Amino acid sequence: MSHAHLPSPGRRRLLAGALGLGTLAALAPLRPARAADFKALVCIFLYGGNDGMNTVVPLDATRHADYARVRGALALPQASLGRLGSSDFGLHPSLAALNPLFEAGRMAVQFNVGPLHAPLTKAQYRADAGRTALTPPSLFSHSDQQVLWESASTDAQSRTGWGGRAAATLGLPSPVISVGGNGHFGLSELAAPLVLPGPGDGFGLAGLSAADLAWTPNALRLDAVKALAAEAPDTDLAGAFQAQQRDAMALAEQLGPLVKRKPGEAGSNAAIDAAFAPLIANGNVTTGLGRQLYQAAKLLDVRATLGGTRQIYFAQLGGFDTHGNQVAADALGGTHAALLKQLGDALGCFQAALTAVGLAESVTTFTQSDFGRTFKPNNSSGTDHAWGNHHLVLGGAVKGGFYGSYPTLALGGPDDVGVDSWEQQGRWIPTTSVDQYAATLLAWMGASAGQLDAVLPNLANFGSARNLGFV
Known part of the structure; x- marks a missing residue:
């Protein structure tokens, strides 16, 4: 940079808050562009490493038994899970606000995605032992894996994020618009993200x-x-x-x-306020992620403010480093449940707001996180750092369903990096790369094949499997 x-x-x-504006063109008037001409991506980064194994859980008898046998006290009972359509998977009960979106075909689940240089088998991983570029560097490290996810590269020293590079490569008139701080995701060579504060x-x-x-x-x-x-x-x-x-x-x-502008104040959008009503008390949005997405909804409603018909947003929720006390005694409460409740409720309100202002088909929201967490719990009623993880993609343009390969639920099995008993923790080797995940989202935005290769340095290593098909 x-x-x-x-x-x-x-x-x-x-x-204050006005970083990265050297790349802005002449400002457009405060008026919306036609929704048919407009597309936006909204990245939600779950800092700390979300436990994907308790976010999307198998419901069929065989796999749920395998899951419960390893997870023990952390296992979610079948009856507590919100079945996703007629599938054999269910969502954590704290994400109940998202089940209607899946039913409507507006939510996809991408299984076992993570940083990869190229497709990687367990045998290749074991033979490589981190000696070549085939193995991403500094696996299981928060700071390094955040960089790999936010940069969509296998270079832990990457100075730019894939959102920032995409904004620059696609020639967007504004940098990444962040309602969640100055994340690595929005950095390009010549600009930092436009960081905006919360309502009020x-x-x-x-x-x-x-x-x-x-x-x-x-x-x-x-x-x-x-x-x-x-x-x-x-x-x-x-x-x-x-x-x-x-x-x-x-x-x-x-x-x-x-x-x-806050909810209910003069000039606020009544439709957006109504959509966020479950999270509003005394004129304020009551959760951190809710405040960020309320702000994003307001900006998207007047989407031409920064010019152009393509925009990229960044929001974040922290606290997912659940090494201890991840669940309550009944496996349904605890730290993780509270975090997912905040995520699910904020996303549900945000999608309702986008529908209310006619942007449901124009905005695609997706999650990222440092890494998944170990399938096997630790001795502190929590989970440790892992690798591949499951992520959610939401929006009117999303082709709802399941994508990618769900891992084999066996410690030391084909998807677990471990061989010896001490290292059999259920750290899944990803079967889908961050590059493929990002390429699918950017292709929907209109990025050409050449632009995708410019933004995503490892994409060429995955041959023709460049688009995962969820949008």
């Missing part, structure tokens, strides 16, 4: 909101900042930064009122 295009830390604080928070020059300007010294300060941005630059670097400042201030003036 070229630091010549990024402000210094001090100026980043001054331009100000967006713009730090300490220079409309209310702040009632105090004369603040008004003079704003005049000084504008004067600095308008001065003739003495270097190319200064000119680039001044242009970024001007774009940031213009964007803040345009977006600030929308970003700050």
Whole structure:
């Protein structure tokens, strides 16, 4: 990433929330584009490593018995699971808000996906032993595997994310729009994501909101900042930064009122507020992910604000590093259940809002996470770091169903990296790569074969299996 295009830390604080704006073209007026011309991706990253084995669970007698035998106290009873259609799989009961979306054909489950350089068998993995590029580096490490997922590469030193590279390669007029912080996913070589605060928070020059300007010294300060941005630059670097400042201030003036608007306030969208009503109390969205997706819904509703007919969003939910006390005594409560409840309820409200504003077919939402978790529990009523994981894709354009290969539920079996008894934990070798997962989403956005190869460095290693078909 070229630091010549990024402000210094001090100026980043001054331009609060306005990172990565050097790539923005002239701002479009606040009006929606026709939904038929518009497509957006919304990435939800589950930080810490979501336990996919308790997110989507087999219901048929044989596999559920295999699952329960290994999972023990962590196993979810068959009767508690929400059956997905007429299939032999069920969702964790905390995700009940998503079952209607599957029934409507608007949710897909992608089995056993993770970072891969190329297709990999257990025999190849054991023979390679991390000596070549065939084995992704630093497996089972939070920070490294987050980078591999967010960058869609097998380079743990990758400086860019696949969302940021896609925005640059597809020529989107705005960078990745983040309602969940400055994640690696949105970085490109020349831009950082546009990071927006939650509803009720100000967006713009730090300490220079409309209310702040009632105090004369603040008004003079704003005049000084504008004067600095308008001065003739003495270097190319200064000119680039001044242009970024001007774009940031213009964007803040345009977006600030929308970003700050809370449910029920003047100018809020009643349809979006109604969709999020289950998560609203006293004029506030009550969960962290709910706030992020409420903000995203507002921005998507006025989708031409940043120009163009293609946009990429980023949101996140943390806390999934469930090494201990993952479930309550009855296996239905606990840390994981609470996290999935927040995820399911926020996604359900978000999809309802998109339907209400006519964007259900135009927005595809998908999950990512550091890695899956071990099939075998640890001694602390939790699970440890693994590799392949199951992920959810939602939206009106999604072809609902199941994709990929569900792993064989046997410790030390063909999908488990372990051979010796001490390493038989149920760390699944992925049968689908992050590159294939991302390529399927970007192809729906309209990316050409050449653009996909430019964004996803390992995609060519998977031959003709470039599109998984879920959208």
